[in-house]
Amino acid sequence: MNDTSGQTALILRCADRDRPELWASLTSENDLISAEQAEQGLKPALTIRLGDDPPVVLRGSDLVSVVDAREAIMTRQIGFQGPVVRRIVNGLNAGKRLVVRIHRVSGEQALTYTFPGAGFGTAWAGVNGCESFGSSSSTAPSAARVGLLAGRAHLCDLVVETVPNGARPVSAEFRYELEYRDSTGAGKLTLPGVDHWPPAGGTVTRFRQEGNRLIFTLPLNVRDRTDRVYTSLNVTGRITFSNGSSKNVYEPLPVLPPY
Numbered sequence: 362m363n364d365t366s367g368q369t370a371l372i373l374r375c376a377d378r379d380r381p382e383l384w385a386s387l388t389s390e391n392d393l394i395s396a397e398q399a400e401q402g403l404k405p406a407l408t409i410r411l412g413d414d415p416p417v418v419l420r421g422s423d424l425v426s427v428v429d430a431r432e433a434i435m436t437r438q439i440g441f442q443g444p445v446v447r448r449i450v451n452g453l454n455a456g457k458r459l460v461v462r463i464h465r466v467s468g469e470q471a472l473t474y475t476f477p478g479a480g481f482g483t484a485w486a487g488v489n490g491c492e493s494f495g496s497s498s499s500t501a502p503s504a505a506r507v508g509l510l511a512g513r514a515h516l517c518d519l520v521v522e523t524v525p526n527g528a529r530p531v532s533a534e535f536r537y538e539l540e541y542r543d544s545t546g547a548g549k550l551t552l553p554g555v556d557h558w559p560p561a562g563g564t565v566t567r568f569r570q571e572g573n574r575l576i577f578t579l580p581l582n583v584r585d586r587t588d589r590v591y592t593s594l595n596v597t598g599r600i601t602f603s604n605g606s607s608k609n610v611y612e613p614l615p616v617l618p619p620y
Contacts, residue, residue, distance in 0.1 A: 371459070371476045373450065375491035383491050385441040385449060386427050387461060391472060396434040398466050399426040400510060400617055405439060406464040409449070412457030412478075419445060422520065422576075432592075432615050439463070443520070443574060453481040509594055509616045512585030519596060521575040521610050528602035530568065530575060533558040539583070539616075540593040547592075575600065583616050591616040 368390035376382060387393075393405055404424045410416045425440040441449065453459060456478040463472040509515055519535075537552040558566040558577060567578040577598070583591050598610040 369474050371461075371474075373446070373485075373491070375488060382442075383446050383450075384425075385446050386438050387441070387474065388438050389463075389472065389474070390437070392436045393439045393463060393465060393472075394426055394434070394436055395467075396436065399434045403466045405466055407439070408462040409445070410460045410462075411449070411452030412455075414452070414457070416462075417445075417448075422518065422571075428615070443522070444572065450485065453478045454485055456482070509581060509583050509614055511583050511591055511616055511618055514580065514582045517579050517581050517614065519577045519579055519598065519610070519612055521577070521598075521600065521608065523573055523575060523608060526604075528604040528606060530558075530570075530600050531603050533566070533568070533577060533598055533600045535566070535577070535579060535596055535598045537581075538595040538597070539591055540595065541589050541591045543589040581614070585618075590618070 368388075370388045371385060372388070373383070373385050377384060394403075398404070404421055404426070407419045407424065408416050409419065419441075423441060423443055423445045425442050427435045427438040427440045429435055449459060453476070458478055459476040461474045461476075463474070465472070509517070535556040535558075539550045539552060541548055541550065556566050556579060558568050560566055565580065569576050569578075579596070581594060583594055592615070594614045594616055596610075596612045596614065598612075599607055600610065601607045
């Protein structure tokens, strides 16, 4: 199926709400993912092709679900993050057409979408290649990071884009803050303790590197309470490199109610 109704769009974004980040979203007239699938970490299988280049099968880490201002899953959108977005930008900028093939988790008929490269270079130059921008509206769609289900244990990948210039990570530490709502209103709670990599007892934090992407796997669990609704687990990290430099990271993870 190839949508020719004009209801399909590929949008490049320079920010994830008020945070500078290049990402993209594909909007379809068809459902691409359900809220239940997104909450379970399930994603459609996507293959992209730029011009006559060989097809590229995207990894799960290249894709994110998209949420609205109320953190509700936008079922007719799928987001792209990381190096694949730059690959798409470079291809379109070179005038190559982009073909996206989507196999949905539900097993429904595969979808094929084609986006021409003509005119992209002018539009991209118009936003200065996302090199400078103002804060985006809080009502804008956002790339959903890992959704945590309250009351369940998760292994969550925290992905850090960086150019280490030959330096390698030697240690990292992570602290956590919970946002919540209860009968008295909204609040924040700083959690005691620190997670370390390499692990120093307690929970086991793992690390791997994929090119310029540093990926820390964090074991996370948010309690399910009847008197309080947790809405976000905010992760603050500090990564130290072999050359003595360090990088601070911040990632808010939405917390979803259990089934």
